[in-house]
Amino acid sequence: MKKPNVAIAGLTACFGCQLTLLDCENELAAMADRFTFAYFPMGVTTRTIEGDFDAAFVEGAVSTPEDLEMLVHLRSRSRLLIALGTCARWGGIAGLKNNEPRLPLAETVYGGDAHHIDTFNPGPLHRFVSVDAAIVGCPPEKPDIIATLAALLAGTLPVFTAYPVCMECRERENLCLLIERNKLCLGPLIQSGCGARCPAAGMVCEGCRGPAAETNSVAQETLLREKGFTRDEIASRMRRFSWEWDHDQDH
Amino acid sequence: MTRTIELKPLTRVEGHGIVRVYLDGNRVENVELSLCESPRLFEALLVGKSYREVPEIICRICSICSTVHRLTSLAAIEQAFGIEVSPATLLHRELILNGGQIASHALHLFCLVLPDLFGVAGFTELAEVAPDELKLGLRIKGAGNLIQETIGGRTIHPVTLIPGRMGKYASPNALQLLHDTLAPLLPKAKEVCAIFAAVRPLSPPVAPLSPLALQGKNVPYLFGDILEMAGENSAAVADYRKLIREEYVSHSNAKTCTAAGKVVTVGAQARLSFTPGLSPAASVELAAHRERLASADIRGNNLAQAIELLHAIERSLDVIALLASTPSAPEEPRDFVPHQGTGTAAMEAPRGTLIHSYGFDSRGICTTADVITPTAINQAAMERDLLALGRGMDGADEAELMHQMEMLVRAYDPCISCAVHLVRQDERRGE
Amino acid sequence: MTAAEASVIPRTATIIAVSHLSADTALFSLRLEGERPHFSFVPGQFIQLSMPGGGEAPISLAAAPADDGTIELCVRRVGRITTMLHNSRSGDRVGIRGPFGNGFPLEEMTGRDILLIAGGLGMAPLRSLLHALLADRDRYGALTLMYGAREPAAILFREELVALARRTDVKLLLTVDFVREEQPAGLACNIGLLPALLAGIRFDPTSTSVAICGPPPLYGCTIGALVAAGCPEERIYLSLERRMKCGQGLCCHCAVGDLLCCTDGPVFRYGDIRNVPGAL
């Protein structure tokens, strides 16, 4: 069998998605055996992007001209472009103040030197290029990465369940923090696949996997308002990882 | 005629970096290290957010150091509001900090540095030329990650670390599993020290370190409240601004730092150059290599990391035993009312001293945020050493020069994604 | 292996031929492996096709049962599994479960005139029925096939249609929604939608059984015309598509009213589902 050629690259990111791949301690040898990591600066010394890729995994949001250049470069060389992680799929944490202009934000940090810095509001990959598949999560779950690589070997892309975190949370028989503790849990809105990791550890879902395929954000907001949370609090939580909420009421 | 050669991107490091070497003929004129990570403006993202959200957001600054970022931010928040946490919570935090240390050091030593020792490009080839070493490294790394997963609820960006207490306390079964995973690794960690003790740099020496590390009385290793520089100029963490100055340089998105006007180095080797209270086995190793570490330039850092790895495993086992012997009755959440105030805290991240400082208003909304990361502190030293190495290798083959330069940078274990941040302007003006 | 196990474990089949019918549709001939390759079924039934590593999709059997156990599937490339199938070549192996569903009631059709109305890929199950009817041509009255495709290039089974057009005992009526190129040689083709075609033909509604398969909008517009013409509702047979996972009435994705498409269907009498909201 021909080894698929893959590229793994990071844009505006914390490198957690790539690190998750390197954290697949038990599978790393099999990965090295089955794939050619033709471009993967974090793990392998390769400085040039050469040849074509069967798949490029791109981590991070796009927030600088260099990011965009890299993204377009990878897109034009890869049969499949896969968004790796919530930053790449939804914009992620770096975009949580995307409602504010960029320069004043940069000034908060870089002061008078801010104009040296070429940066725009971080956006997800699909705003700039076509994306074939996405692995979500901040950071992504190892099994999702492994399933995607395995699907590439089988000649296809993976399917992930489309329902929200609550479903998995119930399956695990966690205490519902929204109902029983009146906490601001975003589980009903968020893409499953993490096994309701946070509620299982007694913490609310902070929404790190981004919106589920189908959400009723209006109803969730109404519910949270009834529970006493302010509009600002709810908005701040919902926009931590994504701005792309579909507020349509489908019925 | 001058020309420039580039290492772009720096590979097998966390984050985006470039080394630019300016040559006149074959002579190295100047070297620039550019930490060109796209700026994520974390301090700006935090302003206006509730103190509850701060740790959850700030840990995303960096994946490898997410645990220590989160812990440091908790400590700063707790300081701002005068919250005291229970001994059980402190032990959990110490354990997960050590877990992060194990995972990070193992990743760095085995996946990023080891390929250099075998002359290969990365872990993919290591799987062929040094499968046993790679396997050992991954096993140790996995154990560190298991600690983070068990205590933190997740390996990267842990979720149970919250102000005032733990979101979840480890169950006896979980602690037992951790013990069973770590105990067999103790002898292995000694082998790791031997592997890295055997490595001698092939290129000319650069400057010896002038170390900076966190110290404190009656606190575990990696914790503290004094920023200590060898012999002189120590400062309380709260006064970090008096000691550390940052400066914007046009070729990098991270500011370079100096401490008391000097170029300093933080990290494993710097920590070990003070008199650390290491665990018994690690103390033995340290004693054996003390001289060598003291005289070495930064390329002693990998050996220092190996010794720390041993300490982290041994100490984790102790903490696990302590936790297992104290029945962890679920603690009541401590009541605290956020109020106006500032808090500053520091911890030792795998790659050096990390400082978080926040201001809050009366509702606990963040008004100022400042984060100083170890890689930002090390940036000046890295540049200095690169130049020295370049000069020392005068006339050397270009490829070899660049290879040695990349190894030198790697020895610092830089973590570029978190290095990119800067200080609030108004605070700077206030100085 | 028990019978129950046999119905849940796909049998291995080998692709023996692939012929492309249009830009996105191809006919796959498969042969089952093992000692009892014979595969008997009723036209209108379907199988669950497995692509290892991809999953399963329900696919109609597109030819009449063959003695050597060869199965023909006419598949359009629309998503994951169908793409994996289209990427396979002769000699590749796939999995087959089934047959499932009820199929067309050939007994009830005996002695009657037959009108087949196929839209697009709806040709797949109706081809199987057509083959069965032609194999026993004497048992049925007048036989008409009305087939509509989007455009001439999307007409499936062209050569077979050419042969069919030459027969005197079958009436063939073709239509396309629009024309972009030259009409294919040998095939007379109308332009327009199937209901318009239906309005133009003469048939005896009381002695005719009608079988319809096509995209969802097809049903609404043709059935109205048929009923208005006087066709009895229980003589109009519809083959419906629904999401299906198990094919055996367990997974509960395919209910049409209180009927299950996979076991009570996929062929329904119009009279049985007329009042079910959302059935058509």
Next chain:
Amino acid sequence: MAKRFLFNALLPDFFEALHFFGELHAPVMTSDGVTAFRPALSLAEVRLDYRRTLIPPKKYLLPPRETTLDATPTEGYRLRTPADKEIILFGVHPCDLAGIDYLDRVFLSSSPDPWYARRRERFTLIGLSCEPDDFCFCGDIGDNHSAGFDIFLEQAEDGYHLLCGTDKGEAILASFKDLLHERRIPPPHKREKKLPPSCFATAREGEPLPATPMWDDFAQRCLSCGACSACCPTCYCFDVLEGGTLDGDRAERVRSWDNCLFRGHGEVAGGVNFRASRRERFQYRFRHKFHGFGPQRNTPACVGCGRCREACPVKIDLLDIVRQEGTHDSC
């Protein structure tokens, strides 16, 4: 008279001895404070007075996620046989017994589901009588009290009357002779009915769905979180997913719980959705729960355990529709 009475003081011994027959599970309180069926070593852990568990016992027979088939290039698809483990489930309330009885009818019909069947064979049910609370209404759903248990413990003041439903139950009780005493078994007491009697009439006759503005109200509020069906003892609809493995040669097929309130439930390739609106999905769920599909048609599936009402974050209760119908009919 058979010896079928167990004094309270002997219950711990009875429980202890059940361990001989398999892995003993019972309702316990998890560290989160959730009542769940879990392995239980001693009676002290067991919540004898529990109301209901979060997830019903169906999880033992139809796990939330299970690998059903393995495929290799040489052998094709192979059945993955569930672990050979005998499980004794202690403390099952009548509504949950009825739930299992319903699932048995679905999965053990003419063509039994091999995975379900195998687990069911190795599953022993020890029922326990209960006190209803505000959420449950099993009295309305029919006389489910005598269905599907191997042994049933009917609580009395000073102990339990033991009923036996199967040979397996008899065999187990036979080994407990020393613990049991003679006592006349009183007739089972009837549950009070909480709903108007005509409520389930439409369900049985297969009539069209009631017209009520509640459908729209539900559709607007529902979060599509899936809690109601995950918690329902008779919801069994499942999705099937398949994926390869990193060695590139094998594949695994998994089936996992699905929910008819999810948008993708009725969607087919090309974007056609047969239940595109949440309103239609509610009606689908209602039909399945109260009218039944296929062989189960005209059999209401709801066993009155009250879980879905308790688990819904926005407090949607399908029974409201039934209730309203009842009042309509009675007017």
